[in-house]
Every structure is written in C-alpha cells, then in structure tokens.
Amino acid sequence: MKGTGNKWRMLLAIGFLIIIYGCVAAQETRQPQPGADKKAIAGESESGTEPTGAGIYQQKIKPLTTRQCAQCHYAVFSDIRDRGGRHQLSCTECHETFHTWKPGREWSSVVPRCATCHELPHGPAFPECLKCHTDPHAPIAGLVKAEALADDCIRCHAAQENELRRHKSAHTEVACSECHHDRHGYKPKCNECHDEPHTPYTDNAGCQTCHPAHAPRNITYPATTPNQVCAGCHEEIADKLAHSHRKHATKPCVFCHVDRHGYVPHCTKCHSEPHSKKMLEPFKYNCKACHGEPHNLILPGHE
Ligand code: HEC
Ligand code: HEC
Ligand code: HEC
Ligand code: HEC
Ligand code: HEC
Ligand code: HEC
Ligand code: HEC
Ligand code: HEC
Ligand code: HEC
Numbered sequence: 001m002k003g004t005g006n007k008w009r010m011l012l013a014i015g016f017l018i019i020i021y022g023c024v025a026a027q028e029t030r031q032p033q034p035g036a037d038k039k040a041i042a043g044e045s046e047s048g049t050e051p052t053g054a055g056i057y058q059q060k061i062k063p064l065t066t067r068q069c070a071q072c073h074y075a076v077f078s079d080i081r082d083r084g085g086r087h088q089l090s091c092t093e094c095h096e097t098f099h100t101w102k103p104g105r106e107w108s109s110v111v112p113r114c115a116t117c118h119e120l121p122h123g124p125a126f127p128e129c130l131k132c133h134t135d136p137h138a139p140i141a142g143l144v145k146a147e148a149l150a151d152d153c154i155r156c157h158a159a160q161e162n163e164l165r166r167h168k169s170a171h172t173e174v175a176c177s178e179c180h181h182d183r184h185g186y187k188p189k190c191n192e193c194h195d196e197p198h199t200p201y202t203d204n205a206g207c208q209t210c211h212p213a214h215a216p217r218n219i220t221y222p223a224t225t226p227n228q229v230c231a232g233c234h235e236e237i238a239d240k241l242a243h244s245h246r247k248h249a250t251k252p253c254v255f256c257h258v259d260r261h262g263y264v265p266h267c268t269k270c271h272s273e274p275h276s277k278k279m280l281e282p283f284k285y286n287c288k289a290c291h292g293e294p295h296n297l298i299l300p301g302h303e
C-alpha cells in the first residue's frame with residue numbers, strides 16, 4: 001500500500017514539472033529574439049521574407065522603431081541626430097500617437113506637449129515654449145537669436161542685472177544683447193569694443209583680474225600685479241618710487257594699495273606708534289610734515 005502511494009506522488013511531481021517547463025518554453029517563444037527588433041520591418045516576417053496569400057495577415061505586427069520612422073521622416077531624424085542635444089529620444093517617447101491629424105483638427109491635439117515632460121522650467125512667465133525653442137527636435141540649437149530675447153534677459157538673469165545696476169558704470173548703459181549678441185549664451189571678448197588695452201593683459205581672463213564684466217569700475221587686482229602695470233598710468237609716482245633710496249621702494253605698489261584700486265592706506269596702518277604723542281602733537285600727527293610723501297620718503301637727519 002505504501003509503495004503505490006509513493007508511485008502516485010512521484011507521477012504527480014513529474015506531471016507538475018512538465019507543466020512548469022511547458023509554461024517557460026511557451027514564454028520564451030513569445031519573447032522576441034535578440035536582434036529581431038532591429039531586423040524586423042513592419043509587414044515582414046521574422047525571417048525577413050514576406051509570406052504570401054492569406055499568410056500575410058497571420059504575421060505579428062510590431063510598433064514602428066525610430067529607424068522606421070526615419071525612413072519616411074529623414075529630415076526630422078537627421079535634425080535630431082545632428083542638433084538634437086538631449087532630445088535624442090526615440091520618436092514614440094514623444095509621439096505616443098501620430099498620423100491622426102486631419103484638416104479641421106487642432107494641430108496641438110496631435111503633437112506632444114512640452115509640459116508632459118517639463119512643466120514650466122522658467123516659471124509661469126514663460127508658457128509658450130516654441131516661441132523661443134522654435135525646433136522641438138533641437139530645442140537648444142533651435143533657440144531664437146539673442147536679440148529676440150533682449151526684452152527677457154533680466155527676467156531670467158536677475159543677478160547680472162542687479163550687479164550692473166548696483167555698480168554704476170558705462171556698462172550699465174550698454175544693452176545685455178549688445179555684448180551678448182547673436183547666439184544666446186555667447187560671451188564677448190573685451191577687445192571687441194576696447195582696442196589698445198592699457199595693460200599687457202590682452203584676453204578676458206586678464207582684463208577680468210581687475211575689471212569684473214558687469215562692474216568694470218569695481219577694480220580689484222591680485223597681489224602679484226607688477227609695478228609696471230600701475231606705471232602705465234601713474235608714471236610719475238612709479239618713477240619717484242623707483243629712484244627712492246628708502247625702504248618703501250623695496251615694496252610693490254599693491255603691497256600698500258592692497259586689493260582695490262583707489263585704496264589709500266593711512267601711515268598708521270603699518271606704523272602704529274612710531275613716535276611719542278609729544279613729538280607728533282605739534283604737527284597734528286601729520287607724518288608727511290617731516291617724512292615727505294610715501295613714494296619718496298625723507299628720513300630727517302639722514303641723507
Ligand atoms: C522630445 C520630443 C520629440 C521627439 C523625441 C520627437 N518629436 Fe517630433 N515633434 C515633437 C513636437 C513637440 C512636435 C510639434 C511641433 C509643433 O507644434 O510645431 C513635433 C513635430 C513633428 C512632426 C511634424 C512637424 C515637422 O517637423 O515635420 C513630425 C513629422 C515629427 N515630429 C516626427 C518625428 C520623428 C520621425 C521623430 C523621431 C525621429 C520625432 N518626431 C521625435 C516632439 C518630438
Ligand atoms: C511610410 C512613411 C511613414 C512612416 C514609416 C512614418 N510616417 Fe509620419 N508621416 C508620414 C507622412 C506622409 C505624413 C504627412 C505628411 C507630412 O507632413 O510629412 C506624416 C506625418 C507625421 C506627423 C505629423 C502629423 C501627425 O498626424 O502626427 C508626425 C508627428 C509623424 N508623421 C510622426 C511619425 C512617427 C513618430 C513615425 C514612426 C513611429 C512615423 N511618423 C512614421 C509618413 C510616414
Ligand atoms: C517625452 C518627454 C519630453 C517631451 C514631450 C519634451 N521633452 Fe524636452 N527633454 C526631455 C528629456 C528626457 C530631456 C533631457 C533631460 C535631462 O537630461 O536632464 C529634455 C531636454 C530638453 C532641453 C535641454 C536640451 C539640451 O540639449 O540640453 C530643452 C531645452 C527641452 N527639453 C525643451 C523642450 C521643449 C521646448 C519641448 C516641447 C516642444 C520638450 N522639451 C518636450 C523630454 C521631453
Ligand atoms: C523667452 C524664451 C523662452 C521660453 C518662452 C522658454 N524657454 Fe526654455 N530656455 C530658454 C533659454 C534662453 C534657455 C537656456 C538655453 C541654454 O542653455 O543656452 C532655455 C533652457 C531650457 C531648458 C534647459 C534647462 C536648463 O535650465 O538648462 C529646458 C528644459 C527648457 N528651456 C524648456 C522650456 C519649456 C518646457 C518651455 C515652455 C514651458 C520653455 N523652455 C520656454 C528660453 C526660453
Ligand atoms: C527664459 C529664460 C532665459 C532668458 C530669457 C535668457 N536666458 Fe540666458 N540662460 C538661461 C539658462 C537656463 C541658461 C543656462 C543655465 C545657466 O548657466 O544659468 C542661460 C545661460 C546664459 C549665459 C551663459 C552662462 C554661462 O555661465 O555660461 C549667458 C551669457 C546668458 N544666458 C545671457 C543671456 C542674455 C544676454 C539674455 C537676453 C538676450 C538671456 N540670457 C536670456 C535662461 C535664459
Ligand atoms: C559690456 C558688455 C556686457 C554687458 C552690457 C553685459 N554683459 Fe554679461 N558678460 C559679459 C562678459 C565679458 C562676460 C564674461 C565672459 C567671460 O567669463 O569671459 C559676461 C558674463 C555673463 C553671464 C555668465 C555668468 C557671469 O556672471 O559671469 C551672464 C549670465 C550674463 N553675462 C548675462 C548678462 C545680462 C543678463 C546682461 C544685462 C543685464 C549682461 N550680461 C550685460 C559682458 C557683458
Ligand atoms: C559690446 C561692447 C563692449 C564690450 C564687449 C566691453 N565693453 Fe567695456 N565699455 C563699452 C562702452 C561703450 C564703454 C563706455 C565708453 C568707453 O569707455 O569706451 C565701456 C567702458 C568700459 C570701462 C570704463 C567704465 C566707466 O564707467 O568708466 C571699463 C573699465 C571697461 N569698459 C572694461 C571692459 C572689460 C574689462 C570688458 C571685458 C570683460 C569690456 N569692457 C567689454 C563697451 C564694451
Ligand atoms: C591691473 C589691473 C588692470 C587690468 C589687468 C586691466 N585694467 Fe583696465 N583699468 C585699470 C585701472 C586701475 C583703470 C583706471 C580706472 C579709473 O580711471 O579710475 C582702468 C581703466 C580702464 C578703462 C577706462 C578707460 C581708460 O583707459 O582709462 C577701460 C576701457 C579699461 N580699463 C579696459 C581694460 C581692458 C579691455 C583690459 C584688458 C585688456 C583691462 N582694462 C585690464 C586696471 C586694469
Ligand atoms: C588705466 C590707468 C590706470 C592704471 C593701470 C592704474 N591706475 Fe590708479 N588711478 C588711475 C586714475 C585715472 C586715477 C584717478 C581717478 C580715480 O580716483 O579713480 C587713479 C587713482 C589711483 C589712486 C588714488 C585714489 C585717490 O583717492 O587719490 C591710487 C592709490 C591708485 N590709483 C593706485 C593704483 C595702483 C596701485 C595701480 C596698479 C595696481 C593703479 N593705480 C593702476 C588710473 C590708473
């Protein structure tokens with residue numbers, strides 16, 4: 001009795017295994033073979049040869065691939081390939097439906113809306129995407145020219161607008177798009193407008209070590225600036241200092257006129273208490289009364 005019970009159980013187990021194997025095998029045949037997707041063209045059988053007769057209508061039909069769309073829409077395909085940027089998505093990722101437009105029907109109801117994927121990246125002030133991104137397939141390369149954006153620069157770049165307004169200079173009167181012309185994002189060279197630069201620095205990086213583009217009168221300079229840069233405009237002072245025998249002559253201009261152009265230190269910044277009150281009071285603490293000017297010091301009692 002025990003023996004037959006085991007046999008039945010064994011048969012049941014084998015039956016179960018066969019059923020499971022069958023399911024797996026069926027699923028495998030349903031799944032497309034690797035590479036088949038690329039090869040298959042709508043209407044063609046998996047093997048590549050078109051069946052005949054009623055067999056034509058027994059084929060499995062797959063959705064069109066991007067390559068297949070491109071066979072008819074080559075211009076769109078090459079546009080995306082060459083200039084699409086991050087819009088190099090498959091056609092049907094955007095065109096979930098297509099070929100449904102008829103005269104009388106709204107175009108906007110058959111083409112994808114930017115908002116399905118993007119919402120409002122520049123805020124509610126800019127709802128009409130295609131006004132600026134004129135080519136949906138190449139949204140950055142197809143941007144309108146900078147001049148067409150001129151009225152809107154400051155709505156997206158408030159920081160630069162603030163900087164120009166806070167630090168009044170001749171650049172405050174120049175339109176954004178006069179410097180940033182043609183292509184949005186273009187950065188001009190200083191020497192497009194300023195030939196004969198007054199220093200040995202000839203590129204933007206050089207000019208901007210002293211003049212920030214949007215606050216050119218806020219002149220700062222690095223501690224490595226050599227005296228001959230200053231001498232270009234302050235020849236007389238540079239000359240005096242170069243011919244002085246006193247210790248100030250061992251220091252570069254920017255050691256005393258540190259960081260910001262026009263900064264003038266007081267003597268006591270470095271010489272806190274050189275003499276007694278009694279000595280200085282009659283001269284109203286005016287160091288220059290005895291020492292002359294800092295670029296050509298006098299040391300009373302010395303040659
Ligand atoms: C990022 C989304 C996106 C992708 C990817 C995309 N499209 Fe479009 N496409 C659009 C939008 C949006 C419009 C509607 C533009 C308009 O309203 O003028 C459009 C319009 C079209 C048009 C009609 C206008 C025209 O330019 O001829 C065709 C045809 C078209 N797409 C085909 C394609 C094909 C083919 C692909 C793939 C090679 C593709 N699209 C990929 C978003 C996309
Ligand atoms: C056999 C050729 C062919 C194929 C393949 C094809 N199209 Fe078209 N498509 C056309 C024609 C023809 C038009 C209408 C004429 C025109 O403006 O280009 C059109 C129009 C469109 C339009 C604009 C009108 C509408 O109804 O949406 C879009 C978008 C579009 N196709 C997308 C696609 C996409 C996406 C694919 C691939 C998934 C694709 N097409 C595959 C031929 C084709
Ligand atoms: C199906 C979704 C989808 C639709 C519809 C869509 N986009 Fe995009 N878009 C994307 C994706 C995905 C990216 C890449 C984002 C990333 O990498 O962060 C992108 C990127 C962009 C970029 C930056 C491109 C770059 O190269 O840096 C712009 C601009 C843009 N989209 C504008 C638009 C506009 C305008 C429309 C409507 C005409 C639109 N998108 C419709 C999915 C979409
Ligand atoms: C007034 C013109 C204008 C309008 C309208 C506009 N954009 Fe833009 N968009 C721009 C400019 C300019 C850039 C910067 C491009 C660059 O990086 O050079 C940009 C960049 C983007 C980017 C790239 C994201 C980033 O921050 O770098 C996306 C995505 C985008 N736009 C989507 C949209 C969508 C979606 C709409 C409609 C809801 C839209 N834009 C409307 C001008 C516009
Ligand atoms: C709709 C919003 C929008 C408008 C309008 C717009 N920009 Fe932009 N701009 C952007 C975005 C987004 C970027 C890329 C992201 C970033 O660097 O801030 C950008 C980048 C730039 C850059 C390059 C920044 C860098 O660091 O490389 C410059 C320069 C610039 N814009 C100038 C302008 C000028 C000038 C105008 C007007 C003629 C303008 N933009 C109009 C959104 C806008
Ligand atoms: C006199 C010319 C000039 C004017 C006017 C001007 N810019 Fe610029 N801008 C520049 C230069 C030069 C750079 C820096 C280029 C570099 O880094 O080499 C720059 C850089 C930028 C950048 C990149 C980020 C940064 O701050 O460095 C943005 C964004 C920008 N400008 C926007 C604007 C906007 C918006 C306006 C108007 C409100 C404006 N600019 C006016 C010359 C100008
Ligand atoms: C599109 C033309 C243009 C570009 C590019 C430009 N500037 Fe100017 N800049 C002007 C004009 C116009 C003035 C006023 C007349 C003059 O001094 O030539 C000016 C004035 C100045 C002044 C004197 C400011 C004042 O208020 O006295 C400085 C400093 C200056 N620019 C530096 C620069 C630097 C540095 C760059 C590059 C980062 C630059 N400029 C790029 C047009 C430009
Ligand atoms: C070492 C710092 C420094 C560098 C680098 C520098 N400048 Fe200047 N720039 C100055 C100083 C200081 C002034 C005088 C400011 C004043 O008049 O108050 C000045 C004045 C100017 C002026 C006003 C007109 C004039 O000549 O007096 C312009 C324009 C100018 N610079 C453009 C440039 C350009 C373009 C470059 C790059 C080729 C550049 N600067 C590099 C420090 C510098
Ligand atoms: C492009 C010419 C130019 C260059 C280069 C230049 N300066 Fe000047 N500097 C001037 C002019 C013009 C003034 C007077 C107008 C003013 O106060 O802005 C001045 C004024 C000064 C003042 C006096 C400010 C006051 O309140 O009396 C100091 C200090 C000064 N510069 C130091 C320097 C130093 C240090 C350098 C080199 C790092 C330098 N300058 C480079 C043109 C220049």
Ligand code: HEC
Nearest residue numbers: 227230234237238241248251252253256264265266267294
């Ligand atoms: C050891 C410090 C020191 C050095 C180095 C120095 N200066 Fe001065 N400079 C001063 C002091 C302090 C004053 C203020 C004098 C006063 O109170 O009248 C001054 C004033 C100035 C002034 C404005 C007043 C005037 O005399 O026209 C200019 C311009 C100037 N220095 C430029 C330069 C230049 C250019 C160099 C380099 C060639 C230089 N300085 C080197 C300390 C120095």
Ligand code: HEC
Nearest residue numbers: 245246247248255256265266267269270287288291294297
């Ligand atoms: C930024 C700092 C600084 C400023 C500001 C400064 N000095 Fe000096 N001074 C020095 C240094 C450094 C020495 C040299 C000290 C040494 O080597 O012992 C010096 C030396 C001197 C000496 C001795 C000169 C010698 O050859 O023995 C006198 C006098 C003097 N300073 C006066 C002044 C007067 C007056 C002023 C204001 C008009 C002034 N200093 C402003 C840094 C400064």
Ligand code: HEC
Nearest residue numbers: 267268271274275279280283285286287289290299300301
């Ligand atoms: C009444 C004239 C007089 C006045 C005012 C004066 N000094 Fe002097 N200073 C002298 C004499 C004299 C010496 C000594 C020269 C020597 O060592 O023989 C001297 C020396 C110095 C020295 C060099 C000290 C050393 O040990 O090498 C410094 C630095 C100095 N003075 C700074 C100043 C400063 C800063 C002021 C203004 C706060 C000032 N002096 C005001 C007359 C004066």
